[in-house]
Amino acid sequence: MKALLSGNEAIARGAYEAGVIFASAYPGTPSTEILEAIAHYDEIQAQWAPNEKVALETAAGASLAGGRALVAMKHVGLNVAADPLFSLVYMGCPGGLVIVSADDPGMHSSQNEQDNRWYARAAKLPMLEPSDSQEARIFTKLAFEISEKYNTPVLLRITTRIAHSSSVVTLEPRAEHPIPPYQKNSEHHVLLPVHARKIHPEIEARLQRLSRDAVMQKCTTILRGNSDVGIITAGVAFHYACEVFPEASFFKLGMTHPMPVDWLFEFALSVRNIFVIEELDPFLEEQIRALGIEVTGKDRFPVVGELNPDRVRQGLYGPETEKKEHSHEPVSDEIPPRPPVFCPGCPHAGMFWALKKLRFRVTGDIGCYTLGALPPLAAMDSCLNMGASIGMAEGMERVLKDSRHPVAAVIGDSTFIHSGITGLIDLVYNGSHAVVVILDNGTTAMTGHQPHPGTGRTLKGHSTHKLDIEQLCRALGVPHVEIVNPYHLDDVIQALKRAKSAGELSVIISRAPCILLEKRRLGAPLVIDMNLCKACNVCLQLGCPAIERVGQQYRIDPAFCVGCGLCARGCQLRAIVSSDDMMIMN
Amino acid sequence: MKLPSETTNVILCGVGGQGILLAGRILAVAALEAGLDVKKAEVHGMAQRGGSVITHVRFGERVFSPLIASHQAHFMLAFEPLEALRYLDFMSPDGTIFINQQKILPQPVRVGKMAYPTGIVSKCKKRVHRLIAINATHNAESIGDPRVANLIFLGMLSRFLGFPESIWQKAIQACIPSTKQEINIRAFQFGRDFLMRRLSIPEKEIRGTYIITS
Numbered sequence: 001m002k003a004l005l006s007g008n009e010a011i012a013r014g015a016y017e018a019g020v021i022f023a024s025a026y027p028g029t030p031s032t033e034i035l036e037a038i039a040h041y042d043e044i045q046a047q048w049a050p051n052e053k054v055a056l057e058t059a060a061g062a063s064l065a066g067g068r069a070l071v072a073m074k075h076v077g078l079n080v081a082a083d084p085l086f087s088l089v090y091m092g093c094p095g096g097l098v099i100v101s102a103d104d105p106g107m108h109s110s111q112n113e114q115d116n117r118w119y120a121r122a123a124k125l126p127m128l129e130p131s132d133s134q135e136a137r138i139f140t141k142l143a144f145e146i147s148e149k150y151n152t153p154v155l156l157r158i159t160t161r162i163a164h165s166s167s168v169v170t171l172e173p174r175a176e177h178p179i180p181p182y183q184k185n186s187e188h189h190v191l192l193p194v195h196a197r198k199i200h201p202e203i204e205a206r207l208q209r210l211s212r213d214a215v216m217q218k219c220t221t222i223l224r225g226n227s228d229v230g231i232i233t234a235g236v237a238f239h240y241a242c243e244v245f246p247e248a249s250f251f252k253l254g255m256t257h258p259m260p261v262d263w264l265f266e267f268a269l270s271v272r273n274i275f276v277i278e279e280l281d282p283f284l285e286e287q288i289r290a291l292g293i294e295v296t297g298k299d300r301f302p303v304v305g306e307l308n309p310d311r312v313r314q315g316l317y318g319p320e321t322e323k324k325e326h327s328h329e330p331v332s333d334e335i336p337p338r339p340p341v342f343c344p345g346c347p348h349a350g351m352f353w354a355l356k357k358l359r360f361r362v363t364g365d366i367g368c369y370t371l372g373a374l375p376p377l378a379a380m381d382s383c384l385n386m387g388a389s390i391g392m393a394e395g396m397e398r399v400l401k402d403s404r405h406p407v408a409a410v411i412g413d414s415t416f417i418h419s420g421i422t423g424l425i426d427l428v429y430n431g432s433h434a435v436v437v438i439l440d441n442g443t444t445a446m447t448g449h450q451p452h453p454g455t456g457r458t459l460k461g462h463s464t465h466k467l468d469i470e471q472l473c474r475a476l477g478v479p480h481v482e483i484v485n486p487y488h489l490d491d492v493i494q495a496l497k498r499a500k501s502a503g504e505l506s507v508i509i510s511r512a513p514c515i516l517l518e519k520r521r522l523g524a525p526l527v528i529d530m531n532l533c534k535a536c537n538v539c540l541q542l543g544c545p546a547i548e549r550v551g552q553q554y555r556i557d558p559a560f561c562v563g564c565g566l567c568a569r570g571c572q573l574r575a576i577v578s579s580d581d582m583m584i585m586n
Numbered sequence: 587m588k589l590p591s592e593t594t595n596v597i598l599c600g601v602g603g604q605g606i607l608l609a610g611r612i613l614a615v616a617a618l619e620a621g622l623d624v625k626k627a628e629v630h631g632m633a634q635r636g637g638s639v640i641t642h643v644r645f646g647e648r649v650f651s652p653l654i655a656s657h658q659a660h661f662m663l664a665f666e667p668l669e670a671l672r673y674l675d676f677m678s679p680d681g682t683i684f685i686n687q688q689k690i691l692p693q694p695v696r697v698g699k700m701a702y703p704t705g706i707v708s709k710c711k712k713r714v715h716r717l718i719a720i721n722a723t724h725n726a727e728s729i730g731d732p733r734v735a736n737l738i739f740l741g742m743l744s745r746f747l748g749f750p751e752s753i754w755q756k757a758i759q760a761c762i763p764s765t766k767q768e769i770n771i772r773a774f775q776f777g778r779d780f781l782m783r784r785l786s787i788p789e790k791e792i793r794g795t796y797i798i799t800s
Contacts, residue, residue, distance in 0.1 A: 004611075004618045004626075029630055108629045132625070132652075165627040165652035166614060239650040309655035335672050336700040338601065338692035340635035368635065376697055448630070540697050545636055548696040559732075 005169045007162035010133035011100060012037030013169065014140025015070045018096075019177030020044055022062035024055040026418060027447035028074030029109035030163035031102035035072055036450075039459050043174065048450055048459045051386070051418040052077035056084045056099065063093035063153075064189060066179040068144055072100040075116045076385065080419065085153070086123045090199045091189055092151035095179070096144040100156045102163050105279045106306030109160075109446075111366065111383065113304070115280040120155050120257035124203050126210055127155040127257040128219065129235045133167040139254060142218055149215075150206050157256070159279060161236045161306070211258035219254030220263065230271030232264070232284060232295070237277045240312040259287060268293045275300070275316065279307045342371055344546040345522060345562035347486045347512035348439050351410070352379040353542050353570060354492045358500065360408045360435070361396060365389040365420070367412040368446045368514075369439050377543045380410070387411070387419030393434040394427050406500045408435040413469060414444040414452045421472070427505050428477040435499040436478075436507045438469060439486075441514040449517060473507045480506040487512060487522075489569040515562060523563030524580040528554050532575035539567045539576060593646035594747070595654045599673045600665025601690045602639050605736035608761060609663065610641035612740060616757035617645035620749045627652035638692075640673055661746065663739045665722070666690050667706045674713055682716040682746065684739055687797075688723035711795045718742070718781070719797045725780075726773060734773035741777020745789040751778075 005013060011034050015023060023046045025035040039046040049055035052073040059069035073081060078101050085099070101119070104110040120127035128143050130136040136158065143154040187195050221238075229248040231241050238252045251267045253259060268274060276285040276297035285297035300315040301307065342349050352372035355362055356379040364370055364380035365388065373380035382392055393409035400407065411420045416438050427434060444450040451457040456466030473481045480502050484495045492510070499506035515522075525546075528539075535552050546560035547567060556567070558579065568576040596613060598606050610626055617624040624645040642654045656675050662683045664670030670685050677683065685707065694700040703709075711717045720742075722735035729738075737758075744754055754774065762770050781789055784798050 002618070004614055004624065032630075160629060161627060161652060164629055165625060166611075167625045167649075167652065168618060168623060236652070239652065242650040243655070308653045309651050313655070334703055335668065336692050336694045336702065338636075338638040338668070338672075340602070340637035341693050343635065371635065375693075446635075543693075545693070545696065548691055549698045551698075 001171045003169050003171055004166050005133045005137075006033065006164055006166045007130065007133050007136045007158055008033035008102075008164070009037045010136035010169050011072070011140050011156065011158070012041075013171065014137040015098070016041045016044065017137070017172050017174050018068060018141045018144040019175050020068040020070050020144070021177070022059060022067050022069040023047075023071070024049045024058050024069075025072040026050070026052050026055055026077060027444050027450040028052075028077050028102070029447055030104060030160040031072045031074045031077070031100060032447045032450065033163070034100060034102075035459060038070070046459055048452060050453055052081040053084060056081040056088070059097055060084060060088050060091070060093065063095040063097040064091075065182060066095040068096045068177050069093070070098045070100065070140075072102070074110065075101055075103040075114050076110065076112065077101075078116055078119060080386065082119070082123075085119070085125075087191055088153050089123050089125045089203060090191055090196050093147060093153050094151065094183075096148040096177075097153045098140060098143045098147060098156050099153055100158065103157065103159045103280070105159055105161075111385065113280065115283060116155075116157055117256060117283045118281070120157070124207060125153055125155055125257075126150070126207070126255060127157055128254055129157050129256050130162060130254070131235050131238045131252070132162070133165070133169045135254070136162060137169050139219070142215065146210070146215060150210060152203075152206065155257075159235060165236075207258045211261055216255060216260045216263070220260055221250065221252040221254070222263070222267065223250040223252075225249045227270060228272050230267060230274045231277055232267070232274060232288065233277040234284065235279065237279055237307050237312065240307055240309045241277050241316075243309050244313045245316055253284070256284060259284070261291065264288065264291065264293070277301055277307070277312060277315070339374060340371060341374075341545045342368070342543050343515050344544055344560045345515040345518075345564040345566075347441055347510070347515065348372060349377065349542050349544060350486045350489050350492055350566045350570075351437060351439060351510045352377045354489060354496055355379050355408055355410070355437070358493065358496050359405050360496070361400065361405050363389040363392040363396060363407065363409045365409070365411040365415050367415050367439075369410060369412055371543075372410070374543075376541045386415055387423055390420050390423030390436055391426060393436065394423075394430065394432040397432060397434045406435060408437055408496075410437045410439060412445070413438060413440040413442065413454050414450075416469065417453050417467065421476070424473065424478065424507070425476055432505050433503060434505060435496070436505070438507060438509045440469060440509050440511045441517075442511075443514050443517055445514045445516070449514065469509055473509075478507045479504045481509070482506075483509045483511050485512060486510045487564055487566055487569075489566065515564070521563045523565055524578045525558040525561035525563055526556050526565065526568055526576050527558075527579045527582050528556055529575050529577060529582070530554075532573050534573055534575075536573070539571055542567055542570060593644050593649055595659045595661070595678075596643045596743070597654060597659045597662045597673055597676050598641040598643065598665070599662065599669040600639055600686070601669065602636050604639070604665040605733055606639050606641055606665060609736040609740055610643050612757045612761045613643050613743070614645070615760050616749055616753050617643070619753045619756050620645075622646060623649045625649045625652040638669055638672060640669075661743060663743060665735065665739070668692065668703065670710055671703060671706050674710060677714050679713065680715045682718070683710050683714050684742055685710065685717065685719040686722040686735060686739070687719050688721055688735075707795065707797065716792055717795045718792070719795075720780070721799065725776065729773050729776055730769055734770055737770045737773035738777035738780070741774040742780055744774070744778050745781065
């Protein structure tokens with residue numbers, strides 16, 4: 001049977017077919033849909049973890065007990081899980097364990113463009129890279145075979161174009177994977193130095209063995225074409241190269257660590273000019289050069305950004321080919337950008353507006369609310385990584401000591417649970433006076449509204465204990481905790497003023513559900529009474545996409561306005577009123 | 587390796603929230619139902635928050651790249667005029683553009699920092715063989731829901747692709763929950779009959795630019 005699946009759905013299908021019984025993840029674009037798709041299979045215990053490190057640790061336990069386990073994360077998530085990763089390669093995973101790393105070349109939805117293939121080399125674990133959805137399904141199953149045979153976690157590395165592209169997949173039935181009786185093996189599973197020293201040589205030896213294993217035949221595609229041009233490639237770049245230069249000879253790696261060295265030598269001898277086409281870093285190129293094989297690579301194909309058929313064509317044929325064929329005037333310089341914006345009625349907008357008004361320095365974090373950094377709000381000074389806002393606020397406050405510009409950390413509920421809690425413990429312990437604002441919209445909004453421990457719901461839709469953020473903050477020892485409704489701007493400003501002058505650490509929980517979860521208008525659309533409006537521009541500073549300015553005229557688009565009333569509360573002239581009230585007045 | 591015979595390339599573009607991902611999915615499933623190889627590329631996450639959205643759909647005997655190269659798109663369904671202009675370089679000179687004339691102002695225009703470009707239709711028509719501009723949002727409102735503009739577009743496109751109508755029915759049923767199917771199928775039919783009704787010439791004979799105002 002055939003189906004059209006995204007790469008993420010195909011990985012979920014592969015996990016199902018491989019007999020996986022446990023899967024965990026923390027949501028992160030472009031990996032999120034893997035666990036969402038796995039959750040549809042009753043045979044698999046699928047769950048959201050508070051962060052990627054915990055996800056990998058639970059999977060390590062499941063695998064230690066003999067069950068097949070899968071974890072998925074975006075590229076930066078693997079940084080969080082790196083601590084267990086490096087040692088898990090020593091411990092092994094008797095049931096089989098696959099770690100999916102979804103990298104984001106082009107940074108469609110990420111804060112950096114790191115190439116996680118280096119993790120495979122650094123942590124010494126095998127890595128597979130599918131090039132489309134069908135391979136995503138097949139390689140997931142192969143990864144479990146390898147994991148089990150060599151007692152090592154396997155990295156399945158995908159990119160945004162694999163994760164979010166759909167292509168045709170053949171479906172196969174599930175093969176149950178019986179769980180063997182548990183065997184205690186502390187020499188391999190308790191990583192004392194005395195044990196780990198014995199394991200390290202095994203790791204080096206197995207990578208050598210793997211590079212000549214028969215499984216390489218299932219992973220590698222060699223296409224004999226023109227003997228002048230040989231292309232060594234992997235992942236989606238293979239398809240771009242096929243499109244651009246179908247007559248070339250191809251060596252497509254499915255396993256990119258370790259590499260099938262003997263076959264690479266054979267291929268290199270069979271072609272005159274070799275191009276290495278890979279996205280991001282010269283990961284393959286440097287290793288192939290180290291074998292003594294002459295290749296053309298990153299001098300022709302960019303390290304920065306995502307590849308596409310045009311960039312591959314320019315690398316192979318030179319930049320001029322395209323221009324000669326299509327010499328019309330460019331249209332690109334006059335096109336206004338369309339940056340992502342806060343949704344109309346977003347509860348975060350009012351908090352940023354107030355923080356800016358009170359001249360806070362704001363350390364930000366990862367989530368929808370990072371959009372508070374963009375104009376017109378422009379109310380954020382930094383955004384580094386998940387949970388960083390809290391520690392950074394403390395550091396900034398220690399150095400700045402400027403009462404005119406107090407320091408506030410701004411972090412979402414899901415991000416706070418992911419990795420903000422330890423930061424807050426540090427602020428309590430070391431006596432920081434910073435303000436921590438937790439934007440609690442009751443969901444993981446940016447990645448598509450996944451539940452988390454603070455929601456009281458699980459990935460499979462069951463109800464569970466609901467973490468109480470307020471009680472948690474008090475238990476950590478935060479001296480001043482309060483909850484505000486972010487739509488009540490006056491209350492928000494008063495709370496921030498109290499926190500600013502408290503002389504001790506304050507947490508403000510700004511609590512209102514994500515407007516997209518509400519799925520309803522909060523009130524009648526608002527209208528601007530142009531008799532009262534003095535064109536002061538304050539309403540536009542809220543960044544609400546429903547408010548627009550045409551010359552000196554301001555208007556609210558009734559199709560977009562959800563009636564949250566934030567703009568009416570921000571307008572000092574009381575020129576913004578509910579359309580219901582306006583009708584009554586008329 | 588043998589070059590695959592002709593692949594059909596379709597760009598769907600617009601603003602996050604306009605139903606572009608759904609329209610792309612229905613088109614791709616229809617191609618699969620027609621027995622073709624198909625690939626579809628899109629991006630989720632940050633860009634969906636009211637940002638510019640583009641989906642690439644490619645189908646044919648065998649499809650390699652999920653992304654369409656410059657000047658290779660045969661069709662563009664532009665759900666918003668400015669987005670047609672933004673992705674115009676994808677269009678082949680013998681391609682067809684369908685534009686929804688309903689503007690959605692981007693943030694720099696809303697706050698008065700930049701102007702919304704003028705003459706979009708004439709800029710686009712210089713680059714392609716065939717351009718059809720309609721107000722799909724108004725048409726969708728008349729059907730009962732402004733959100734089904736995406737199905738009107740698919741209905742128009744369907745006339746140019748030659749898949750049997752039953753395949754479209756199947757694809758719509760596979761991608762849309764049963765409670766919403768009736769209005770979406772009506773919107774699709776509206777789009778499928780629209781050009782013949784308004785222009786009274788068979789689709790294949792349409793050349794040049796048609797601006798249909800209501």
